[in-house]
Amino acid sequence: MDIAVNTSQSKYHVNKKGYYGDFGGAYIPEMLYPNVEELKEQYMQIISDPAFQQEFEQLLKDYVGRPSPLYFAKRLSEKYKAKIYLKREDLNHTGAHKVNNTIGQILLAKRLGKKRIIAETGAGQHGVATATVCALMGLECVVYMGSVDIQRQAPNVARMRMLGATVVPATSGSKTLKDATNEAIRDWINNPVDTHYIIGSVVGPHPYPDMVARFQSVISEEIRQQLVEKTGKPDPDYVIACVGGGSNAAGAFFHFTDAEKVKLVAVEAAGQGVNSGFSAATSQLGRPGIIHASKTLLMQTDDGQIVEPHSISAGLDYPGVGPMHANLYTTGRALFLNATDDESLAAGYELSLLEGIIPALESAHALAKLKDLSLKPEDVVVVCLSGRGDKDLETYIKHLK
């Protein structure tokens, strides 16, 4: 395990100006300039430091429980007639891949001398992962969460509070993830000196998308090593991951972007159907624009107001997509598919019954597309199982009836 700092520059990774092709950049108000500039100037140097890397690796191993297993899913493979492996990010401490990033960023924040941590959260997974590392390091933690999401995700709100975090309801706009992100950015504007903002996905101004992708790249680094052990070759035929903002996909794709024969499959949330008016399939419904200080694809009205997406999975319920993914989509390097709420629920039930693993609804979106890929028996397929489904039990139960 180590953070990708010495990898050769992929044309699909960020360039020196902070862009992925036409996407990315830092469209920030001047009030955020000193903070973002400080990060931009220092993040590579800090995370390349051997002492940082050692501390990061140690925590991933002893605290998070990495490497996460790469599990050969035998019955699922029989069903879809291919060799299907699940990258078990659901077995991480706190139950999802989010903690890889929060461990990295809390170590970075400490080295920057910050005393206070803020974060946004939708379903609460990133909020819990942030509250966890703040407790671990003894730093003050404030998590912004849409007031609508606070109602929907009561158990995660309770977890964050038990971990010592203050959960602040975002009551502006649509009162969900995008508004929680706005409120976190506003908090940072109002507290420019002592505060670090731990963004939870590969979104926001440069250098966040690259920094978060590097912390998550441990996922694909491990996949390569584990595939050598299991199949003799580091490269699979497919890597499949769900995409909201896109952090687990960024981590799962990171070391495969230049291996052009590895098919990268990003699965977005179609909600009730791409054209139903209740969808979060940004690549299909979005146009280039600026959201949360990044130029990317986003869902918007024709006059440029950001629209509210819909997905049964709160973690995919975001009207934009990370700039790395916008570039993977427009260049055609990754195949972008989408799964409806119903398909994803069905895929969640299927994995539970076939493999004894209840997946997060987000991850169930990735599983839902196995049926659409025309897989061949010799194909090696890796699905990133980004999180576990405990948090979604209520939704699963509601739809079982």
Added chain:
Amino acid sequence: MNRIDQLFQNKPKDILNVYCTAGYPSLNDTVTIVEALEQSGADMVELGMPFSDPLADGPVIQESSTRAIKNGMRISVLFEQLKGLRDKVSLPIILMGYMNPVMQFGVENFLRKCAETGVDGLILPDLPMDEYESEYKGLFEKYGLHNIFLVTPETSEARIRKIDGVSNGFVYAVSSSSTTGKNKEMGDQEVYFQRLKAMNLRNPILIGFGIRDNKTFREACRHSNGAIIGSAFVKAIENSANLQATVKEFVAGIKTNMNR
């Protein structure tokens, strides 16, 4: 000469720039308010183009934006409203807004429409200086529009000088590290204001964020060429039954005792 430059040439002190969100409180109030502001003695007006996700703004301006969008305000509607406005008012007009709606309208198309309707300058808080210089500066100049940048208490001297070099019209000094409408005490900013003043920038300076009444306005004017009032004005007109009267009363209240 651009009306903003003309204004500072004629009146280098105590400039009052009032912000209001276009299409607020009702869709067709925009022009009424601009006219009332000029008649009441405001020196400049900043019209906000409402955006669903205004990152640099506090709750008052975000709520006014949400309401304006619901009212049907959009950039194309605003340009329709501004047609003919130059026959009625002569004060400088600045449009303030976020990049995404401007990008969707088309940046050059937007700047052309600004020039046609008599807009004098723009404030686009999420357009970074480097991006402006490399992509858009030529277009702004082609259409005779000033682009106004913000500086904050955390902005380094080197960067303030660079911003001053790239800006036209005036430099917008954000009074504290804050979003709009936060009423942080201004006393702490004295050192920052004096530092700015001592830099002898080539552009005039207007102070904004947290300016809300006669006291804060006078305080800001002591350190600069004038001030910008936004959230307090938006609040004042929210439920106004008579906009002309409300605007007149508001401006008079701000400007009391200025000439002593």
